[in-house]
Amino acid sequence: MEQRLLADAQFLLLGSQTHPRLLSSPHSALQPLLPLITSPGASLPTLSSLLKTLTLQLQCTTTTHLPRIVLALLSALSDHHPDLRREISLAVRAFALRLLPFSPSSSFAHSLAILFKDADTSSDVTDEPTFLSICFRPCKASLRRWLLQNVDKFCVRPSVLIAVLLGFTKDPYPLTRKAALDGLVWLSDKFVAVEDQSLLQCCYFSAAELLFDAEDSVRCSAVRTVSEWGLLLVESNQDKCKIDWSDALFVQLCSMVRDMSMKVRTEAFDALAKVPMVSQNVLLLTLTKKATSATKEITFPGRYAAKICKLPASAAAFAFIHGLEDEFFEVRRSACCALRTFAIAYGDFACEAVNLLMDMLNDDSVVVRLLALETMHHMAMYDCLKVQEGHLHMLLGALADDSTLIRSAAMKILQLIRLHKLAMFKLCFEGLVRNLELYPQDEADLLSVLLNIGQNHGWFVAHLIQENTEKIEPSVGGRLGFESARIVALLVLAISAPVSIERGICSIPPRMYSYAVTLLGRISDALIGTLNQNDLLSHLSRCSRFSCVSSSEFFRGEESAVPLVKSDTSLYPKNDGIHGSCSQRLLELERAVHPIANYPLKMHDEMESSMGNILQKIHSLWPLIRCGFADEATRTLRSWKKQLKTFTCISSEPTAELVFVLQYLRMIKLLGRVWIRCMFPLKPCFGVRKLEVLFRKLERSLKEMKYRFLGFSSEQELHILELILVTLILKLSNVKACCPSTNLKEISSVVTHVEHLVGGRSVELSSFVIELQKILREIGPSTAVLENALLLQKSLEYYTLRQFMFSGMLVHVAAKLDVYNNYENPLHYVLGLPVGIPIEITLRNISRESRMWLKMTFKETLAQFVYLDLHGPSGGDERRQFTFVAPFYGPPKARSFLLKISIGMECSSEPPYRSNVCGGPKHELINISGDSEVFLARVGG
Structure with missing residues (x-):
C-alpha cells in the first residue's frame, strides 16, 4: 500500500507536470499522501523517498497553487517525523531564499512557518533586515497580519519593532491593526524597567486612539494594550506622578465599560482589576450616577472620544453599576471580580459596594445572585464586609432561596460576619431557624453555621439562652421537644458558647450539654472535619459537670483587658475579636476557651504518621505473597485499612494522600489473590469466572490510581506502571482471562511508556523492566501464544514490590x-x-x-x-x-x-x-x- 501511494505521488509530481488531475484539483490529487505521512507505521525508506520527491517538486514547480500544497505536506511530515525535520528545513530554506527577492507570497509565509520549528536553519530568513523588507513591500493584508502575529519568531530589536508596530496601528485593514496591538501587548512584557517616558506615552496614547475604532476586535486589543502600557507608565513614575497616571489609566478603562461590544466591556473590567492603585474620590465615582462639581473639573491625559484628548474624571461615574447590571453574564462576572479587588483595599469603597451587591440579591438570575454572594464572601474573608441590619435581612432572604448553591453561599458569609448588636444576632438566629424548617436537607450545614456564629458571639449566645431556657427544658412528661427545629438550633447554639477549661465554669446552664448528647449524631455531622463523635461526647460530658456563672461575670473574668460598651443594644466588646487586631491575651484565651480548635491539626499529624508507617511496611508483605501466603498478607492489609478508615471521619473530604493509600491497600490485596491463582494453579482457590472478575477489579483499581491522582513524581509513576505490567503478564499467563495478542500489545505499550518516562531523567530501571525489555525483543511474530506467556512469566522472578514514598502533594x-x-x-x-x-x-x-x-x-x-x-x-x-x-x-x-x-x-x-x-x-x-x-x-x- 505504501509503495503504491508513493508511486502515484511520484508519477503525479515528477512524471508529468501537466497531469490533468494535478492541474484541475491539486488538493484532491495529493490528499491520499496525508494518511501515509501521519501513519505511525510508515517505514523510514518510504518517507525518505516521499521527502525527496516533494523536495524536487519544490525546486522546479511552476504551478501557482502547488507550492502551498507541497509545503503543507512537508509541514505535516516535519510534525509527525522529527527525525526528518533537519532535512526538511534545509529544503524549505533554499526555497524561501529563492522567493526572497520577489514580492512576499503565501508560499513564503508557509515556508517561514516550517522554518520556525528549527531555529538553526532559519537565522538568515528571520533576521531583522528580512523582516523589515517583507513588512514594507507590497503584499496581501493576510500575509502582513501573519507577520505581525509572529513577530516573536523574528530576531528584531525591540526599539525597531515598536516603530514598526506603531506604524501598522494606522493600517487600513482592521485585522492588521489588531495584530499590531497584540504585538505591542507581547512587547510590553519585554520592558520590565523603562526610563524613556516619551516612548511609553507614545505606545499608550497610540493604543488609546484605537479605543474608538469601528471594529470590536480592534477595540478589545486596544483595551489590553492600554492596560499593559499604562501599567508600565505607572511603574516608571514616582510618588505623586504614579498615583496620577494610575488614576488616568483607571478612568480611561472606565470609559470603555459602556462600549456596545460585550467582549470590550468584559476586557475593560478585566483590565480594571489589574490597576494597582486609585484615588478614593475617583474610585467612589464608579458607584454614583453624578460627579460633584469639584470632581468634574479634574481631567486626565487620555481619550474621551475620537477627537477629544482630555479625559474628565466624570468618565468613571456609574462604571461598576453599569457592569453589575449588564445583560451578559461574562460582563457581570468580570465586574464582580474587579469590584472585589478594590473593596479589599479601600474601606470606604467596600461600605458603598455592599449596598450595590445586596441589591443584586434581588436579581432574577441565579448566576447573578451567586456572583454577588461569592464577592461578598471574598470581602468577608478579608474582613471588609460591614453588614448593617438592612443588609442582614437580604442575606437571610437568600437562605430561603430555591437554589442549593445560593443557600450554601449565604451560609458561608454568615459564618464570617461580625454582628455588633443583640437585635441583629437574634434576627440572624431566627433566619437560620426558619431555613432549618424549610430545608431539612441543609441541617448539617446550618448547624455548622450556628456553631461558628456561637463561637464568635459568646455574649449574645449566653443572653439568648437565658431568655429561652424554659423552652428547652423537658415537658411535664419528661420529654424533650427535639422535633422542633427551634429547640435543636438553641441547643446547638448553647454548646457553642465559650467555656473556661481551667476554671471549670461556663456561661450557660450545664444541663444544656447533657441535653445536647441526645443530638450527638446530628451535631457530629455538622462537625465533620473538626471533631469526631467520640471526642464530641467526651467534650459534652465534661462540660455538663461545670459550674454556671452569669455572663457578665464569665466574660469579665476572661476578657478584663478589653473595654466593654454596655448599653441596651450592644453587649459586645469594642475590639473586633478574632477578626480584628487582638492582643496576645485574647489569642491565648481563644485557644483556652475552645480547646478543640487545634484538634484537626493533631489528628492530621497522626494520620500522616500512620500512612508513613504503613507505606514503609507494605513492601515487606511481598515475600509472603510470592510464597503463596496471601491470607496472612490479606489479614495485615485489612487491619491497616481499618486503622486508616478511622481518619475518614475527620473531614467530609479526606486528603488525596489518604484516599490514595486506601486505594493502594485494596490494589495490593487484589494483586495477592490474583498472584496465588496464576502462580500456584494447583492450590485450591476459585474458578476461572471469579478470576476474570478479580482481574477486572484489579485493572480498574490500577487505572484509577493512574488517572485519578495528579502530582506523581517520575519514581511514583514508574512504581504504578510496574504494577500494571505485573498485572498484564499475570493475565497473559491465564489465556482464558484475556486476548493474548491484545494483551501483548498493551505490555509493549506500557514498556514504551516506561522508557519514555525514564529517558533524560535520573531514574533507574528496575531489573524486572530490563529483563522484560530483553524478552520482548526475543518474541517474534511467529512465536506461539503459550511460549510468549511462559517467556514473559519468567520476568516476574525479577519483580520486587518497592517502597512507595510521597515526595510532593497529590491531587485527587x-x-x-x-x-x-x-x-x-x-x-x-x-x-x-x-x-x-x-x-x-x-x-x-x-x-x-x-x-x-x-x-x-x-x-x-x-x-x-x-x-x-x-x-x-x-x-x-x-x-x-x-x-x-x-x-x-x-x-x-x-x-x-x-x-x-x-x-x-x-x-x-x-x-x-x-x-x-x-x-x-x-x-x-x-x-x-x-x-x-x-x-x-x-x-x-
Whole structure:
C-alpha cells in the first residue's frame, strides 16, 4: 500500500507536470499522501523517498497553487517525523531564499512557518533586515497580519519593532491593526524597567486612539494594550506622578465599560482589576450616577472620544453599576471580580459596594445572585464586609432561596460576619431557624453555621439562652421537644458558647450539654472535619459537670483587658475579636476557651504518621505473597485499612494522600489473590469466572490510581506502571482471562511508556523492566501464544514490590452528583418523550480540557452518555459546581423505573473502543463519582 501511494505521488509530481488531475484539483490529487505521512507505521525508506520527491517538486514547480500544497505536506511530515525535520528545513530554506527577492507570497509565509520549528536553519530568513523588507513591500493584508502575529519568531530589536508596530496601528485593514496591538501587548512584557517616558506615552496614547475604532476586535486589543502600557507608565513614575497616571489609566478603562461590544466591556473590567492603585474620590465615582462639581473639573491625559484628548474624571461615574447590571453574564462576572479587588483595599469603597451587591440579591438570575454572594464572601474573608441590619435581612432572604448553591453561599458569609448588636444576632438566629424548617436537607450545614456564629458571639449566645431556657427544658412528661427545629438550633447554639477549661465554669446552664448528647449524631455531622463523635461526647460530658456563672461575670473574668460598651443594644466588646487586631491575651484565651480548635491539626499529624508507617511496611508483605501466603498478607492489609478508615471521619473530604493509600491497600490485596491463582494453579482457590472478575477489579483499581491522582513524581509513576505490567503478564499467563495478542500489545505499550518516562531523567530501571525489555525483543511474530506467556512469566522472578514514598502533594480527581429525588418523590415523564433530569454536579481538580461524560444506566445493560462541556460553568479547576439538566431518551414502557447516574472521565491515552456507542466516549471511561439513583414515574400511571 505504501509503495503504491508513493508511486502515484511520484508519477503525479515528477512524471508529468501537466497531469490533468494535478492541474484541475491539486488538493484532491495529493490528499491520499496525508494518511501515509501521519501513519505511525510508515517505514523510514518510504518517507525518505516521499521527502525527496516533494523536495524536487519544490525546486522546479511552476504551478501557482502547488507550492502551498507541497509545503503543507512537508509541514505535516516535519510534525509527525522529527527525525526528518533537519532535512526538511534545509529544503524549505533554499526555497524561501529563492522567493526572497520577489514580492512576499503565501508560499513564503508557509515556508517561514516550517522554518520556525528549527531555529538553526532559519537565522538568515528571520533576521531583522528580512523582516523589515517583507513588512514594507507590497503584499496581501493576510500575509502582513501573519507577520505581525509572529513577530516573536523574528530576531528584531525591540526599539525597531515598536516603530514598526506603531506604524501598522494606522493600517487600513482592521485585522492588521489588531495584530499590531497584540504585538505591542507581547512587547510590553519585554520592558520590565523603562526610563524613556516619551516612548511609553507614545505606545499608550497610540493604543488609546484605537479605543474608538469601528471594529470590536480592534477595540478589545486596544483595551489590553492600554492596560499593559499604562501599567508600565505607572511603574516608571514616582510618588505623586504614579498615583496620577494610575488614576488616568483607571478612568480611561472606565470609559470603555459602556462600549456596545460585550467582549470590550468584559476586557475593560478585566483590565480594571489589574490597576494597582486609585484615588478614593475617583474610585467612589464608579458607584454614583453624578460627579460633584469639584470632581468634574479634574481631567486626565487620555481619550474621551475620537477627537477629544482630555479625559474628565466624570468618565468613571456609574462604571461598576453599569457592569453589575449588564445583560451578559461574562460582563457581570468580570465586574464582580474587579469590584472585589478594590473593596479589599479601600474601606470606604467596600461600605458603598455592599449596598450595590445586596441589591443584586434581588436579581432574577441565579448566576447573578451567586456572583454577588461569592464577592461578598471574598470581602468577608478579608474582613471588609460591614453588614448593617438592612443588609442582614437580604442575606437571610437568600437562605430561603430555591437554589442549593445560593443557600450554601449565604451560609458561608454568615459564618464570617461580625454582628455588633443583640437585635441583629437574634434576627440572624431566627433566619437560620426558619431555613432549618424549610430545608431539612441543609441541617448539617446550618448547624455548622450556628456553631461558628456561637463561637464568635459568646455574649449574645449566653443572653439568648437565658431568655429561652424554659423552652428547652423537658415537658411535664419528661420529654424533650427535639422535633422542633427551634429547640435543636438553641441547643446547638448553647454548646457553642465559650467555656473556661481551667476554671471549670461556663456561661450557660450545664444541663444544656447533657441535653445536647441526645443530638450527638446530628451535631457530629455538622462537625465533620473538626471533631469526631467520640471526642464530641467526651467534650459534652465534661462540660455538663461545670459550674454556671452569669455572663457578665464569665466574660469579665476572661476578657478584663478589653473595654466593654454596655448599653441596651450592644453587649459586645469594642475590639473586633478574632477578626480584628487582638492582643496576645485574647489569642491565648481563644485557644483556652475552645480547646478543640487545634484538634484537626493533631489528628492530621497522626494520620500522616500512620500512612508513613504503613507505606514503609507494605513492601515487606511481598515475600509472603510470592510464597503463596496471601491470607496472612490479606489479614495485615485489612487491619491497616481499618486503622486508616478511622481518619475518614475527620473531614467530609479526606486528603488525596489518604484516599490514595486506601486505594493502594485494596490494589495490593487484589494483586495477592490474583498472584496465588496464576502462580500456584494447583492450590485450591476459585474458578476461572471469579478470576476474570478479580482481574477486572484489579485493572480498574490500577487505572484509577493512574488517572485519578495528579502530582506523581517520575519514581511514583514508574512504581504504578510496574504494577500494571505485573498485572498484564499475570493475565497473559491465564489465556482464558484475556486476548493474548491484545494483551501483548498493551505490555509493549506500557514498556514504551516506561522508557519514555525514564529517558533524560535520573531514574533507574528496575531489573524486572530490563529483563522484560530483553524478552520482548526475543518474541517474534511467529512465536506461539503459550511460549510468549511462559517467556514473559519468567520476568516476574525479577519483580520486587518497592517502597512507595510521597515526595510532593497529590491531587485527587473526583466528582459528586446530587439528585434531590427519592422513591416517594419521583421525577415524572411522558411516555415517548425525553425526560430532563436536574443534577447538581461538583467537580474537583478537573481541567476544562478534560472530556467528561454523564453515564445513565437502566437495568445494568442499557446505557446512555451525555457529554459535559466544562467551558461553560464558572469556577476554577480546583472546584467547579453547577446545575445540569441531563436528557434521558426513550424511557421504557413502565409505570416507574430506576436509573443509575455517574460521571466518568475519558482516558484519551487508552486504546479506543472496538465498538463505540453512538455519540458516546471513544476511549475507556474512569468512574470518578459514586452511582446516584434517580426514581422516575410515568405521568398518569
